[in-house]
Amino acid sequence: xxxxxxxxxxxxxxxxxxxxxxxxxxxxxxxxxxxxxxxxxxxxxxxxxxxxxxxxxxxxxxxxxxxxxxxxxxxxxxxxxxxxxxxxxxxxxxxxxxxxxxxxxxxxxxxxxxxxxxxxxxxxxxxxxxxxxxxxxxxxxxxxxxxxxxxxxxxxxxxxxxxxxxxxxxxxxxxxxxxxxxxxxxxxxxxxxxxxxxxxxxxxxxxxxxxxxxxxxxxxxxxxxxxxxxxxxxxxxxxxxxxxxxxxxxxxxxxxxxxxxxxxxxxxxxxxxxxxxxxxxxxxxxxx
Amino acid sequence: xxxxxxxxxxxxxxxxxxxxxxxxxxxxxxxxxxxxxxxxxxxxxxxxxxxxxxxxxxxxxxxxxxxxxxxxxxxxxxxxxxxxxxxxxxxxxxxxxxxxxxxxxxxxxxxxxxxxxxxxxxxxxxxxxxxxxxxxxxxxxxxxxxxxxxxxxxxxxxxxxxxxxxxxxxxxxxxxxxxxxxxxxxxxxxxxxxxxxxxxxxxxxxxxxxxxxxxxxxxxxxxxxxxxxxxxxxxxxxxxxxxxxxxxxxxxxxxxxxxxxxxxxxxxxxxxxxxxxxxxxxxxxxxxxxxxxxxxxxxxxxxxxxxxxxxxxxxxxxxxxxxxx
Numbered sequence: 001x002x003x004x005x006x007x008x009x010x011x012x013x014x015x016x017x018x019x020x021x022x023x024x025x026x027x028x029x030x031x032x033x034x035x036x037x038x039x040x041x042x043x044x045x046x047x048x049x050x051x052x053x054x055x056x057x058x059x060x061x062x063x064x065x066x067x068x069x070x071x072x073x074x075x076x077x078x079x080x081x082x083x084x085x086x087x088x089x090x091x092x093x094x095x096x097x098x099x100x101x102x103x104x105x106x107x108x109x110x111x112x113x114x115x116x117x118x119x120x121x122x123x124x125x126x127x128x129x130x131x132x133x134x135x136x137x138x139x140x141x142x143x144x145x146x147x148x149x150x151x152x153x154x155x156x157x158x159x160x161x162x163x164x165x166x167x168x169x170x171x172x173x174x175x176x177x178x179x180x181x182x183x184x185x186x187x188x189x190x191x192x193x194x195x196x197x198x199x200x201x202x203x204x205x206x207x208x209x210x211x212x213x214x215x216x217x218x219x220x221x222x223x224x225x226x227x228x229x230x231x232x233x234x235x236x237x238x239x240x241x242x243x244x245x246x247x248x249x250x251x252x253x254x255x256x257x258x259x260x261x262x263x264x265x266x267x268x269x270x271x272x273x274x275x276x277x278x279x280x281x282x283x284x285x286x287x288x
Numbered sequence: 289x290x291x292x293x294x295x296x297x298x299x300x301x302x303x304x305x306x307x308x309x310x311x312x313x314x315x316x317x318x319x320x321x322x323x324x325x326x327x328x329x330x331x332x333x334x335x336x337x338x339x340x341x342x343x344x345x346x347x348x349x350x351x352x353x354x355x356x357x358x359x360x361x362x363x364x365x366x367x368x369x370x371x372x373x374x375x376x377x378x379x380x381x382x383x384x385x386x387x388x389x390x391x392x393x394x395x396x397x398x399x400x401x402x403x404x405x406x407x408x409x410x411x412x413x414x415x416x417x418x419x420x421x422x423x424x425x426x427x428x429x430x431x432x433x434x435x436x437x438x439x440x441x442x443x444x445x446x447x448x449x450x451x452x453x454x455x456x457x458x459x460x461x462x463x464x465x466x467x468x469x470x471x472x473x474x475x476x477x478x479x480x481x482x483x484x485x486x487x488x489x490x491x492x493x494x495x496x497x498x499x500x501x502x503x504x505x506x507x508x509x510x511x512x513x514x515x516x517x518x519x520x521x522x523x524x525x526x527x528x529x530x531x532x533x534x535x536x537x538x539x540x541x542x543x544x545x546x547x548x549x550x551x552x553x554x555x556x557x558x559x560x561x562x563x564x565x566x567x568x569x570x571x572x573x574x575x576x577x578x579x580x581x582x583x584x585x586x587x588x589x590x591x592x593x594x595x596x597x598x599x600x601x602x603x604x605x606x607x608x609x610x611x612x613x
Contacts, residue, residue, distance in 0.1 A: 130406040
């Protein structure tokens with residue numbers, strides 16, 4: 001019960017410490033070994049964050065206004081306030097497999113894309129560290145083709161006094177990655193629910209309610225030539241169906257992505273083919 | 289503060305950074321008198337009554353603390369799940385009814401890695417700094433941090449296993465925590481990644497509670513297993529840089545635990561329940577430098593020692609307030 005025994009362990013101040021017994025020396029040595037063990041364990045775990053970055057690195061689609069990947073990872077404080085304000089729950093937090101990206105927000109566009117239902121890019125407003133920002137600080141580099149030529153016009157706000165989104169850089173660009181499966185190119189129409197009855201994703205339809213997103217499954221389509229990606233796109237003039245020439249010289253209809261594309265991923269979410277014919281390439285810049 | 293107490297205060301700061309507490313060289317005459325009296329006289333009746341009092345442990349402060357800790361974390365969860373928007377975000381950074389609150393260590397990591405500071409980050413850091421200067425830095429650890437609660441339960445398990453002689457507590461050099469603090473700061477600066485945030489159990493647990501569990505909890509589990517079977521409270525004691533950051537804030541904090549030498553019987557039950565027993569070296573017989581000694585900045589103000597002491601030798605105290613009252 002008493003502490004008195006312990007006090008005798010420490011040598012009295014001023015006098016040189018008595019030599020340690022063999023047992024004590026061993027105890028001290030084991031303690032050093034344990035200290036090294038904990039150091040190794042913690043540092044190993046900490047530095048394992050580099051692994052996903054070093055190989056097979058997944059490029060994630062970040063929320064609107066995100067800094068470039070490296071700066072984004074360094075500035076994100078992993079609080080998830082962006083997750084909390086998103087009206088369509090498009091933003092998720094990454095897990096352990098993302099290394100240093102654990103806890104950092106990303107968008108899985110195929111599951112739920114950012115459709116700008118908030119009208120003002122609330123995630124940028126919520127971010128406390130400037131990881132998501134309307135205007136990048138001057139010293140940070142701008143990726144090639146990231147800068148938008150003009151502030152994107154949000155179709156839902158087109159008739160408002162302020163129709164634009166306060167975005168200066170795109171987070172990616174939509175690309176027709178699987179043209180062979182695209183229904184429009186095959187000249188096919190589409191009838192029914194874009195992603196089937198089980199799909200949970202939401203989208204804001206101006207023809208239904210300008211303010212409230214509804215389930216994609218609750219909004220069936222019936223078109224003679226598939227143009228779902230064009231219909232669903234929330235940004236003005238970002239995508240259209242154009243006549244193109246196939247390699248064999250025949251005329252085809254195909255979705256064509258234009259410069260105003262911000263990389264929100266709505267076209268990828270809505271695409272009825274499996275896997276999606278059109279996808280957003282995260283961090284991609286615009287190339288004419 | 290007289291010279292003796294000033295020296296003692298500096299010693300306490302050094303002990304926080306990992307130095308082992310030493311026997312004090314100079315002790316005030318009044319304290320010397322009490323030490324002398326205690327050495328020569330044993331009041332057997334009082335000691336018996338005292339032992340009886342120890343048999344009925346109080347859990348007043350522990351219960352208050354657990355309720356506070358659970359409510360604070362629940363407020364985060366409820367704010368998001370039911371969209372009541374009182375406390376948005378997670379423990380690394382949040383907004384309490386609009387006020388930015390940003391964890392000091394997380395802010396530091398981001399500032400070092402990103403090398404750029406925006407206004408909101410600065411405001412939030414300032415708010416938290418003022419908050420924990422008032423309430424005593426490491427109060428965050430025991431009253432808010434969710435890992436602390438799990439580690440407290442893991443410690444109980446460890447002690448139970450230790451009683452059964454199945455495990456022993458393997459102590460580790462406490463200076464390691466200061467080394468880790470420095471290493472993580474340097475890593476953030478050099479690599480540009482907030483390396484520590486990837487393994488911070490505080491952040492991982494807070495996010496798991498609010499946004500749902502993930503694989504990252506495996507790391508927290510590994511830490512708890514290490515603490516149960518190998519080394520008691522290892523993370524909080526020897527590794528966590530958040531604790532050291534808040535400990536430094538606690539240097540200037542007016543809220544602390546105060547030790548009164550007169551009533552103390554020196555059986556050391558307070559040190560047995562303490563997460564950071566090095567701050568309680570004062571209660572060892574003959575070590576108190578004065579009749580009243582404030583406990584050092586590394587103290588988490590958890591109140592377990594206050595609960596453990598039936599004579600009230602240890603009590604919460606606000607610097608300067610006792611003079612006013």
